[in-house]
Amino acid sequence: MCGIAGIIYRNGNGAHRVGADMTRMLQSMKHRGPDSTGYALYRRPSTDLIMRIKLADGEANGDIEYADRLRHRRREVESRLRAAGARIDSIEDINDYTIAAALDYHGELKHLADYVESVPGAEVLSAGSALEIIKDLGDAQTVGTSYKLDGYIGTHGIGHVRMATESDVDISNAHPYWAYPFSDVAVVHNGQLTNYHQWRRRLERMGHRFASDCDSEIIAVYLAQKMSDGASLEDAMRMSLEDLDGVFTYICVSDDALGMAKDELAAKPLVLYEGDDMVVLASEEIAIRAVIDREIETYDPYESEVMVWTR
């Protein structure tokens, strides 16, 4: 059992408190998954490529070389970004083990991401002109506060609270997943995929990398593959209903759209509110109530449904 949520504001001036809204929604679903919490937040696209990079995971145990190791990795990441042809406009230290780099880069994103990830311990959490993925252990309040998401202004976002069933509790295995190597696409998932290994082998043969052992990562990489083949987000999602096996409801976002897909058994919940001002969806209505304090009409989508909203 995990909890997923998404929000897209329809009056598109891009000045909405998406960070605070997502925290409220995810915190109200804490009972669905207290292990880790993640956000994929979008703001108005910048001219730079924003790359969030994690330098360490589950090793902050205070050993004597930890700080040195992080410093070394950071230096290494910076030099590889430059060597791959990116100009670093700024680097922000989000915390000990996460950095956000604003890059001027016009080459192939896969090349850049792979080169950064060849530094042992480094992982690209997200890359895009509008997308930022924030994920860590603990509930939404903990993650939201430590990453200062309360003041995050943006256009739309998705989030996830995780109750680990298939893989470890750490940052790599937390959702959302960036659709490596496709910029500005991210996925959160509630459910289990039973043909994970089949698809993982298939996608690895096509040259994709997997950062975790979590079955949900398949969805992100699968959609990226289909979209790089020329499919639209909605078409790629429809194809996934045929190709993916198991029980799932997932929410997928790109820089201007947000979509949901539900498996043919309708085994995992999702509640939808479609208003003129915003579209809000979550595993439980209690999360929608956390951001809308009035009586509203909501409903559950049926099995095999795919819906996409643009802002």
Add this chain to the structure above:
Amino acid sequence: MDTVTPPARFDPRGLVELDERVPGTAEIDGDRASFDARDLTTRQINLELRRLVYDLGVHDITVMNPGAKHSLGVGILARCKITFQGSLGYFACGLIDGPEIHITGRVGWSACENMMSGVCEIDGNAGSLTAAALRGGDVVVRGRVGARTGIDQKGGTVIILGDVGSMTGFMMQRGRQIICGNAGHGLGDSMYDGVLYVGGKVASLGIDCVPGEWTDADTEFVTRKFGIYGLGDPPELQKFVCGKKLYNYDSLEPSERKMVL
């Protein structure tokens, strides 16, 4: 007044709801009472309902601002009237025996699960697994419902004015469902007994669910139920029952079978 504080529990993930005291915030006016649930936890709301129904014998209760919280109004085993002004979350009004409940909003998954008797009227939509393992009483949903409505239903009546999702009436054993809208795939899959009436289109029938023969008793039943809840004239309905092709029961106990063999 009891002043013993409950012992602290080991709760590293902060999920355990504390042993609450009854809030006692309801305004009581003779046989009627109402309270605002906005700032109360699930436990506090249910304790307050219990105090009103069991301790004070109040028969008409209104709960305001339930805010889609889960497991509200569960396990009420007395005749009374409860109105929820707003929406409820998962497992609403499960395991009830006797009350007449009216919900002005929508409900989440598994509403009225294992209900024994009474009435539950829902003005909005409902999630999946509505009236799962229903034993008796009436569940009326004015909106649409999700998948697997009345799964394992063992009695009672479910009336849905809107559409229903897939696998409605899955493994149903007794009771009736009146569905005015369309039904999803696998209607009445593996049903043992009971009756499904559908007004709209059926996407597909489940295994061993077949059209049934309409009788005067069906007309009487549907008209009576629609009359009780003021739903007007019933639409033209189709009847579906169990085909009994899967009835391969052995009436012998395992020990008896051994003797026969």
